[in-house]
Amino acid sequence: xxxxxxxxxxxxxxxxxxxxxxxxxxxxxxxxxxxxxxxxxxxxxxxxxxxxxxxxxxxxxxxxxxxxxxxxxxxxxxxxxxxxxxxxxxxxxxxxxxxxxxxxxxxxxxxxxxxxxxxxxxxxxxxxxxxxxxxxxxxxxxxxxxxxxxxxxxxxxxxxxxxxxxxxxxxxxxxxxxxxxxxxxxxxxxxxxxxxxxxxxxxxxxxxxxxxxxxxxxxxxxxxxxxxxxxxxxxxxxxxxxxx
Amino acid sequence: xxxxxxxxxxxxxxxxxxxxxxxxxxxxxxxxxxxxxxxxxxxxxxxxxxxxxxxxxxxxxxxxxxxxxxxxxxxxxxxxxxxxxxxxxxxxxxxxxxxxxxxxxxxxxxxxxxxxxxxxxxxxxxxxxxxxxxxxxxxxxxxxxxxxxxxxxxxxxxxxxxxxxxxxxxxxxxxxxxxxxxxxxxxxxxxxxxxxxxxxxxxxxxxxxxxxxxxxxxxxxxxxxxxxxxxxxxxxxxxxxxxxxxxxxxxxxxxxxxxxxxxxxxxxxxxxxxxxxxxxxxxxxxxxxxxxxxxxxxxxxxxxxxxxxxxxxxxxxxxxxxxxxxxxxxxxxxxxxxxxxxxxxxxxxxxxxxxxxxxxxxxxxxxxxxxxxxxxxxxxxxxxxxxxxxxxxxxxxxxxxxxxxxxxxxxxxxx
Ligand SMILES: Nc1ncnc2c1ncn2[C@@H]1O[C@H](COP(=O)(O)OP(=O)(O)O)[C@@H](O)[C@H]1O
Ligand SMILES: [Mg+2]
Numbered sequence: 001x002x003x004x005x006x007x008x009x010x011x012x013x014x015x016x017x018x019x020x021x022x023x024x025x026x027x028x029x030x031x032x033x034x035x036x037x038x039x040x041x042x043x044x045x046x047x048x049x050x051x052x053x054x055x056x057x058x059x060x061x062x063x064x065x066x067x068x069x070x071x072x073x074x075x076x077x078x079x080x081x082x083x084x085x086x087x088x089x090x091x092x093x094x095x096x097x098x099x100x101x102x103x104x105x106x107x108x109x110x111x112x113x114x115x116x117x118x119x120x121x122x123x124x125x126x127x128x129x130x131x132x133x134x135x136x137x138x139x140x141x142x143x144x145x146x147x148x149x150x151x152x153x154x155x156x157x158x159x160x161x162x163x164x165x166x167x168x169x170x171x172x173x174x175x176x177x178x179x180x181x182x183x184x185x186x187x188x189x190x191x192x193x194x195x196x197x198x199x200x201x202x203x204x205x206x207x208x209x210x211x212x213x214x215x216x217x218x219x220x221x222x223x224x225x226x227x228x229x230x231x232x233x234x235x236x237x238x239x240x241x242x243x244x
Numbered sequence: 245x246x247x248x249x250x251x252x253x254x255x256x257x258x259x260x261x262x263x264x265x266x267x268x269x270x271x272x273x274x275x276x277x278x279x280x281x282x283x284x285x286x287x288x289x290x291x292x293x294x295x296x297x298x299x300x301x302x303x304x305x306x307x308x309x310x311x312x313x314x315x316x317x318x319x320x321x322x323x324x325x326x327x328x329x330x331x332x333x334x335x336x337x338x339x340x341x342x343x344x345x346x347x348x349x350x351x352x353x354x355x356x357x358x359x360x361x362x363x364x365x366x367x368x369x370x371x372x373x374x375x376x377x378x379x380x381x382x383x384x385x386x387x388x389x390x391x392x393x394x395x396x397x398x399x400x401x402x403x404x405x406x407x408x409x410x411x412x413x414x415x416x417x418x419x420x421x422x423x424x425x426x427x428x429x430x431x432x433x434x435x436x437x438x439x440x441x442x443x444x445x446x447x448x449x450x451x452x453x454x455x456x457x458x459x460x461x462x463x464x465x466x467x468x469x470x471x472x473x474x475x476x477x478x479x480x481x482x483x484x485x486x487x488x489x490x491x492x493x494x495x496x497x498x499x500x501x502x503x504x505x506x507x508x509x510x511x512x513x514x515x516x517x518x519x520x521x522x523x524x525x526x527x528x529x530x531x532x533x534x535x536x537x538x539x540x541x542x543x544x545x546x547x548x549x550x551x552x553x554x555x556x557x558x559x560x561x562x563x564x565x566x567x568x569x570x571x572x573x574x575x576x577x578x579x580x581x582x583x584x585x586x587x588x589x590x591x592x593x594x595x596x597x598x599x600x601x602x603x604x605x606x607x608x609x610x611x612x613x614x615x616x617x618x619x620x621x622x623x624x625x626x627x628x629x630x631x632x633x634x635x636x637x638x639x640x641x642x643x644x645x646x647x648x649x650x651x652x653x654x655x656x657x658x659x
Binding site for chain 1 (some may be wrong): 609610611612614615616617618619620621622623625629630632633634635636637658
């Protein structure tokens, strides 16, 4: 599904990713763990099409060059990024945003756009599952939301858009154990043989709830070690220092 | 210009039935204008908007005589749908219609004041020009305790019969004790290169409520100046909202005198400009007695090489203890060539007051755009959502819900 080959990225002449390679196949869950500043968010941003990086190397998504697509085209093709720091958008009603987003994606996929009633039914159902306070749907997007509410909102968007590849950038940080379970539940219900997840995290805690197939250690913009779920436990015990 | 002014003035006077004394006054005003000319950047109030240059560059030679002997056909297609309202229709400066069809007739008086020239507390030469050339002036008196059932929309239409003309308008409003009026000024122009010069005077008696919404939305190449003087007695409220967008140039000036205790004034505005448009809002709020309040919020979205100016002055005299004055302006510059100028002025002579001002401008937040686009919205949609979101809180300041919805629709804010 996703093939990253020798990816390099610099910003303002500062090199952040240094020859990163990674393959993700349908049905798989990959976890990337790495210390602060190792380039995890940069990787997420580049996969989603954020501008401002100088990028070289190759990224194929379903055999096509991903790097030449606009951000919204990547969303249409099924890439979703749950932001580490979801943005607050004043004056934009959450419901209206969610509906606009869902219909933009549905339209691009050649599916019928949902009318207001169909949409509300769907969003209520999904919110309930995620224990996302429905009252928040009528508020301005992420404005005044707690950290946990923002993260849940990301997962709500993920479950609405039903992506092929979901990237979760430290969705677990700042969550209490209940919220963490809800988020993990959201991922596990979505998980099937046709889609894939890239879970970026700092702690192995989340991986108790979302069982990864592969764990990778990212240091200085490069994957230094890959393994199975046990690698996460090993990391937790030894710390990152011993992986350099 | 001088010869043109004199000739046009004589032509104009011929059609009016004025006493010798009134003619003298008008002549005096004309001479004042001839001496001063159009305001230019050397005047403090006009330093960001040189009207003299603007007229020179965009119109060239103006003429001042408008033949008002024959009626203009009222184009009913400009009337606002879905909102029952009273109407005053100006076409090319001529009053074609005054219709308070929804109101109790004995509660509103329309007084012809064409023969009285009242002085405006505005020292700029445009009031002289206005005095010299307006030939009809009405006062609309809302009687004690009467609250108009429906809003009044004043249509300011300029049709293609005229070109390079100066049009002068004047209206006076008196809202007697406990009365209220919702007034929308709606501009629609199908002709170019004219200069519209409007003066309104409002007298708000005790407890009176005025809501004035000025809507300059439709694209046009005219130059406009509008001056509101508002005098407020005890407990009265004035709410002014300005949507400044369609004209080549528009300067809205609000002079508000809070004369009575517990009176309050609200001025909120949006500049939404593109191309090389240049608009200004100039406010002077005079807190003249204790316990008065003013609040101003101005937001701008500026594209291409457009320019917006907000000069807001809060004056507090020594008797005006417990004054509460607030003003804030925020601008989004969508282009390196666009420009926003804010000049706040606080002049405070009382010690127990609460006054604040602030101003901020910047470009559209790229991270927010990325966030929205990563959810499948294209750049255009993302931008529109952010801009409408930015403008929403000013629109939400409109206290009349029907008119708020009308203006939301005009701006394209969806609910
Ligand atoms: N916009 C930027 N400009 C300059 N340096 C940046 C920028 N974004 C990230 N960096 C730097 O790149 C490195 C990796 O950042 P990031 O990808 O956010 O790391 P992580 O998510 O793993 O904590 C850090 O050293 C950070 O300071
Ligand atoms: Mg990060």
